[in-house]
Amino acid sequence: MSHSLRGTVGRSLLKTITPLWLLACLLVGLLAHHEVSELYDEQQQLFARQLYHTLPQLKSGASNARHEENADHQAVAIWDGQARALVADTDGMQLSPRPGFTGFVTSLHDKEIWRVYYYSGEQGTVAVAQEEGERWELMRGLLLTQLLWLIILPVAMLAIWWALGRGLSPLVLIRQQLQQRSTDDDTPLPTDVPSEIRPLIDAMNQLIARVASTLQHERRFTADAAHELRSPLAGLRVQAELVQLLDEPAARQAAIGKVLASVDRASHLVDELLALSRLEQQQTLPFAPLSWPAIAEQAMAEVAAAATQRGTRLCLQLDGHGPLADGDASLLQLLLRNLLDNAVRYSPPGSQVALQIGPQQIQVLDNGPGIAAEHLARIGERFYRPAGQDASGSGLGLSIVGRIASLHRLQLAWHNRPEGGLCVTLQPRATQ
Template identity: 45%
Template sequence: MRRVRSLRVQVMLTVALAVTLLWGLSAGIAWWQVRHEIDELFDTQQMQFARQLLAADLHDFDDDSARLPQGRELLPKSLPKARRGSLEDDALSFAVWSEDGEPLFADGGKHRLPPPDGRYGFYDARLDGEPWRVLYLALPDGHRTAVVGQALEFRDEVASEVLAAQLLPWLVALPLLLLAVWLTLSRRLSPLGRLAGQLRARRLDDATPLQATLPSEVQPMLDAINALTGRMADTLTRERRFTADAAHELRTPLAALKVQAEVAALPLPDADRARALSQLDAGIDRATRLVNQLLALTRLDPLSGPADAQAVDWARVAAQVKTDAAPFAAARGVCLTVSGDAAHALPLTGDETLLALMLRNLADNAVRYSQAEGGEVELVLAPDAVSVLDNGPGIAPELLPRIRERFFRPAGQTETGSGLGLSIVERVAQLHGLRLLLENRAEGGLAARIVRV
């Protein structure tokens, strides 16, 4: 079986990946915004500086002073470091050109700005192999042109520092965030470990609900486990009771079969031997019927609904029931009929095989307990119910509450049976959202009706 990765590890990896992706996306967007603002700021500064150069009186400068030394060199060396500032002398360069293309004034930088040569406005150029942003601004009369350049590397450094100042706290907070997620998950998942311990120590027939304080997302699972354990305990209890009852019920017919077999083996006259063999055959039939009904209940008990559900054709079901029950009815001299409009009988979606089993058990009981030689059993199909009516003795009112119990048979009963037929009927009805109603008829006999719950 493939090993499932820890939920904590999965969540941690997901959070780390999500934060990293968001951090990278935020960094890209922030870089674009910061760089845009920095370009706007420094372009404005270049424009202001160029205007100041054009407004300056350059007549006081001779040829020797036309190039200024670096700004750092103009400050007295005696000044403390804090007052000398942090300068990037090579990041900015400027010059003033005459209309004849002669340099009138320039800074003392190592980067020599190219002459205007008819250029105006901002340009991206390369000076000594490095990318620069250069502005050419001329006086209205064209006598002088100021050129101000700035290294793009300087702008990148400023943007990087601003971006790092914004995003570095997120990078530092990531381990703390992961630690908080880990501790939270460990705390919230710890009840699951205790719940697993309760399950390991639990008996199969223990239907007591499990108790644990779980997150709301996990609570439905605990409710489902409690429901499942309850059903398992009920099933186990039912199976134990069923096994005990079945063993008890099978002991009597098997003992009778043994006695009848021993009698048939004795040296008896032919008539006595034939009677013993007939009783043995009837005993085998009773045991077979009991085993078949036990198997039917065993198959029905675990079901939660019809396995092969479809629109029920009551005419087909009734015909099948009549065909199956007809030999038994004929042998007892009972008239078995079907009446009602099958096309409009009790609309239902279900398993026709199970419904036929249900009605066959009702018909079998009705035939068994109807008047011998002249009895009548009627299968009635109606819109609100499917009924089986007989003209037998009915059921004593005090026995009606118990007649549905498994293996229950009234005292003094002369007809053979197992006491499981009505249990099968009720179980099939239950699977289809139906219920069994039993009532004595005023004219005599019993009415067994299948109606909706």
């Protein structure tokens, strides 16, 4: 089920911000209560001490207690040493004297909670009281600022929604480019995107490159198959028509033999095309420990029949282990078989083909005519066969060898031997 990235981010932010906001309100409320209470308590203490120092003047200046009107939610009361009231406002008249007591008390007057501070000394007692509601009113003002976030939050969410849309706009552009792109367009997608999206674009570019490479391989295979099979199939048709026209059994049998040989060549060509196509699409191989004696013996066994038919002697020289400890045994066997088969077919009858495997290199040596210098640079190209070759072939064998060598990081080289013949060498590539 698809879902909106912006919707997901918005819901996640709401689920995160809401409890954090409630927690912040609670912490602000607790902190505000502590600070406001501390501030008002200090004011009450300071005011009470100041009033206490006026006790001598109050005693000498008035014989009767004075009562004052006060409507500021505060109360003041002063008593002399005998607990006689000297000064008391309207609310202060409700306060009871506490001779000798200094400190805070909480009392209830007219259904209001009062915070009262008493300060006592030899001269008398002073009481300064304040309604708790005054403190809560200030705290409500402080907490009201937190409620403003309820108004700011929707605006912030809209801003985040817009910012996410702006940040994701490169994806919209890339989607449009992909919709308009042709199937064979291997142009990489633009990488001028936010860093969070860059890995996705890089992966898509790698996928585009792999798809383009696959399409290129398929087209090359189709073109190669169509080009190379055209002549064998035309020859088969001619030979099949010839078989229909021949009445003599011997001639008819000879024509059928040519048909079968042409079928074998076409089948071999198709096998090589398929093998090369698969190898070109592979980038890595499942390597495993190699047994070079088994690989070499199997490769030589596969060309033994052709060598016996031409009177060619096969020679294997195995010095310890090969140049690779790990690799794909089946592909390396195919590599050696193609090299040996190539050497047997292009060497004169009765010659020798040697396979030498050592820890530093692999060599295949023959006694054939070698290759002219002007053709050496093109050996290994697809379907390339030097002019004047009598042996049949498709020109794909060494292309397959080159690809297998590349997958195993082996360097392939060939040169003419001074004593005559060709030497093919495989060596591990130097690490960078």
